Amino acid sequence: SxxxxxxxxxxxxxxxxxxxxxxxxxxxxxxxxxxxxxxxFLDVPHAFQTLYQDAPLDLPSRQFYQNRRAAIExxxxxxxxxxxxxxxxxxxxxxxxxxxxxxxxxxxxxWEEEKxxxxxxxxxxxxxxxxxxxxxxxxxxxxGGLPDLFLWSEDRMECKLVEVKGPNDRLSNQQKAWLxxxxxxxxxxxxxxKKSIDE
Numbered sequence: 001s002x003x004x005x006x007x008x009x010x011x012x013x014x015x016x017x018x019x020x021x022x023x024x025x026x027x028x029x030x031x032x033x034x035x036x037x038x039x040x041f042l043d044v045p046h047a048f049q050t051l052y053q054d055a056p057l058d059l060p061s062r063q064f065y066q067n068r069r070a071a072i073e074x075x076x077x078x079x080x081x082x083x084x085x086x087x088x089x090x091x092x093x094x095x096x097x098x099x100x101x102x103x104x105x106x107x108x109x110x111w112e113e114e115k116x117x118x119x120x121x122x123x124x125x126x127x128x129x130x131x132x133x134x135x136x137x138x139x140x141x142x143x144g145g146l147p148d149l150f151l152w153s154e155d156r157m158e159c160k161l162v163e164v165k166g167p168n169d170r171l172s173n174q175q176k177a178w179l180x181x182x183x184x185x186x187x188x189x190x191x192x193x194k195k196s197i198d199e
Contacts, residue, residue, distance in 0.1 A: 002193040003148050006164045009191070010151055018151035018160065025146045029105030031120070031128060032135045034094045035079065037103060039071050055104035060140040072136050079129040087125055088117035122152040122159040127185040134181060145174030147188065160187045167194055 003022040010018040021027070033040070040055055041048075044067050047056035058064045065072060079087070095113040111119075120128065134142040147161040161182060163175060171179070171190065182188050 002164050002166045005193055006149060006162060006191050010149070010160075010162070016151070016153070016160075018153055020149050020151040022148055023150050024148055025144055026105075026107065026110065027119070027150050028131050028135075028146055029143070030107060030111060031091070031116075032132050033103045033106040034091055034098070034116075035128065035132060036072070036075065036136065037094060037098060039068050039075060040103065042068055042071065044068065052102075054102040059104065062138065064139060065137045068136075072133075076129045076133055076136075079125045079132065082125040084121070087120040087123075087128065091120050092117045118154055119150075119152055119159070122154070122157050124185075127159075127182075130181065130185045142178070145172060145178045147175075147178070147182070158187075160189065162189045162191050164191050164193060167192075 001022075007020045007022065009015055010020050040059070042056075044056060044058070047058055047067070049057065056064065058067060082090075092113045095116060100108060147163040149162040149164060150159065151162060152159040163171065163179065165171070179188055179190070
């Protein structure tokens with residue numbers, strides 16, 4: 001796949017020696033679910049009607065944010081101002097506390113808690129808060145379209161997001177919107193994979 005080729009490209013020393021994964025929306029949905037878990041399950045009228053829900057009924061609507069505005073803004077502010085190591089400790093403690101619980105967007109089999117902690121530190125609080133804010137204010141509209149690759153360097157404590165496109169692919173409007181939002185707080189790239197001259 002073009003994504004696999006791109007990962008090989010970025011793993012090379014001359015291209016940054018990045019560790020990478022093709023995850024699209026999955027990583028950030030998981031981080032949103034973990035950092036916002038207590039807010040997701042707040043006792044809001046009519047949000048939960050069965051014991052089997054993995055998220056409140058109003059999550060896809062703008063009412064989710066309006067009904068929990070103070071709690072969400074408080075959480076986002078904490079994330080923006082988190083000192084080094086706090087994000088990692090928080091995500092690992094929450095992971096251990098909730099392991100196995102059904103929560104929208106969380107795949108327990110995909111990420112280990114220690115690796116998630118490292119990833120959070122590479123992303124940083126301001127960038128994490130930006131993504132969580134988009135989800136909280138418009139989950140339905142923002143739930144797709146995130147870049148294909150997440151790259152990180154534990155040595156440099158840096159990360160990069162990359163959207164990969166094949167020879168005939170174009171960016172969707174949703175992908176363009178995410179790239180504009182993310183460019184404020186992330187290093188983002190669009191990598192165009194071309195056919196070789198022999199093909």
